[in-house]
Amino acid sequence: MKKNLSMTDVRAEARFAGDLQPTQHPAPDEGRGRGSGSGSGRPRKRQVLLSAPRGFCAGVQRAIDSVEQALKAHGPPVYVRRQIVHNAHVVARLERMGAIFVAEAEEVPAGAVLVLSAHGVAPEVRTEASARGLRTIDATCPLVTKIHRETRRFAQAGNSVILIGELSHDEVAGTRGQAPGQVMVISEPADIGRLEVPDPERVAWVSQSTLPVEFVAAMVSLLRQRFPALTSPPSEDICYAVSNRQNALKVIAGRSDLVLVVGAPNSHNCQSMVTAALAAGARAARRIQSAEELRDEWLAGTSTIGVSSGASTPEVLVQEVLAWLAARGYPVAEEVVSTVETQVFAPPRDRVPAQWPGPPAAGNMPEPGDTDLLPGELAAAEAVARTTAARTPHRVLPCIS
Numbered sequence: 267m268k269k270n271l272s273m274t275d276v277r278a279e280a281r282f283a284g285d286l287q288p289t290q291h292p293a294p295d296e297g298r299g300r301g302s303g304s305g306s307g308r309p310r311k312r313q314v315l316l317s318a319p320r321g322f323c324a325g326v327q328r329a330i331d332s333v334e335q336a337l338k339a340h341g342p343p344v345y346v347r348r349q350i351v352h353n354a355h356v357v358a359r360l361e362r363m364g365a366i367f368v369a370e371a372e373e374v375p376a377g378a379v380l381v382l383s384a385h386g387v388a389p390e391v392r393t394e395a396s397a398r399g400l401r402t403i404d405a406t407c408p409l410v411t412k413i414h415r416e417t418r419r420f421a422q423a424g425n426s427v428i429l430i431g432e433l434s435h436d437e438v439a440g441t442r443g444q445a446p447g448q449v450m451v452i453s454e455p456a457d458i459g460r461l462e463v464p465d466p467e468r469v470a471w472v473s474q475s476t477l478p479v480e481f482v483a484a485m486v487s488l489l490r491q492r493f494p495a496l497t498s499p500p501s502e503d504i505c506y507a508v509s510n511r512q513n514a515l516k517v518i519a520g521r522s523d524l525v526l527v528v529g530a531p532n533s534h535n536c537q538s539m540v541t542a543a544l545a546a547g548a549r550a551a552r553r554i555q556s557a558e559e560l561r562d563e564w565l566a567g568t569s570t571i572g573v574s575s576g577a578s579t580p581e582v583l584v585q586e587v588l589a590w591l592a593a594r595g596y597p598v599a600e601e602v603v604s605t606v607e608t609q610v611f612a613p614p615r616d617r618v619p620a621q622w623p624g625p626p627a628a629g630n631m632p633e634p635g636d637t638d639l640l641p642g643e644l645a646a647a648e649a650v651a652r653t654t655a656a657r658t659p660h661r662v663l664p665c666i667s
């Protein structure tokens with residue numbers, strides 16, 4: 267049942283475009299001649315195309331490093347609010363090292379060390395942690411902090427802020443919390459017609475960082491039809507890592523009978539990659555958590571398998587998939603490199619900085635409400651976002667639903 271939508275969230279029940287999976291095109295042996303049983307009748311050489319970049323982004327690496335460094339500096343246990351990144355393999359490994367994952371700060375004993383996840387939190391979470399005397403290390407990705415800052419600025423200027431995102435996602439919860447009562451979440455085109463705002467001349471949008479670029483562009487186009495005075499953020503909210511992984515996958519998708527995206531079911535950027543692969547011409551695309559989920563029947567009629575992984579997926583899981591394929595006659599993994607990533611985010615401004623690399627160059631300082639950013643880090647993150655926005659073509663689609 268939908269709620270009254272005046273200055274409340276639009277409760278989207280439909281799934282994102284990113285959840286379309288596993289197979290959207292004809293099966294490999296029915297289709298367009300890339301399979302081993304098609305064309306000339308001669309078996310095609312089996313191969314694996316491995317897209318790059320893939321796997322951990324700078325924000326995920328920073329978050330994992332934050333937990334590891336906290337364990338080294340303070341000893342176990344170190345508490346972590348929610349999954350530090352959306353990957354069960356990562357979580358299980360950190361648990362073995364002594365991390366304890368909790369849903370809320372109230373579960374953490376007073377005085378303990380608490381790490382906040384890469385997805386970001388509402389300010390009230392930090393306030394509660396502080397009130398409980400917790401020693402907090404905030405591993406919110408700087409690119410999410412950038413979205414938090416945009417949201418606060420839009421709201422402080424009197425705008426209604428439309429947040430394009432998945433209501434149940436941790437990142438969306440954190441962004442909503444930046445301006446309680448002024449942020450409305452929309453998840454699909456139909457939500458736009460249900461929006462009610464106090465002043466249609468004062469409406470701004472932001473988005474979750476991990477959505478498909480095309481989806482956000484389509485949603486913004488529709489929002490602008492409803493609110494012609496719509497204000498946009500100064501730079502795109504879809505992060506460099508998400509765009510890079512999607513674009514790299516698109517390069518190999520058109521050559522692939524089957525694309526395998528390795529990543530967790532609750533990882534939104536992995537779901538977005540499946541959508542991107544199908545849109546780019548892959549005959550079939552599946553998200554798998556690990557090699558254990560692979561099925562021999564998926565390979566029927568295939569000659570070229572594309573492989574990639576989401577921003578929160580450890581490379582070891584990709585290598586296990588490649589080994590599984592090799593054991594079935596797909597021996598050569600050709601890496602197709604689209605972009606070389608060099609981005610590294612400096613560590614959180616926490617209580618255990620000694621083991622981290624040196625401080626970044628001076629830049630703008632955090633403002634109240636920002637996460638634990640070192641001087642210069644937010645400026646660096648915003649520069650990354652601007653560069654990504656300049657590189658990424660905004661192909662506006664009429665509708666995605």
Ligand code: SF4
Binds near residue numbers: 324408410476505
């Ligand atoms: S996917 Fe992007 S926004 Fe998310 S943690 Fe990685 S760098 Fe940050």
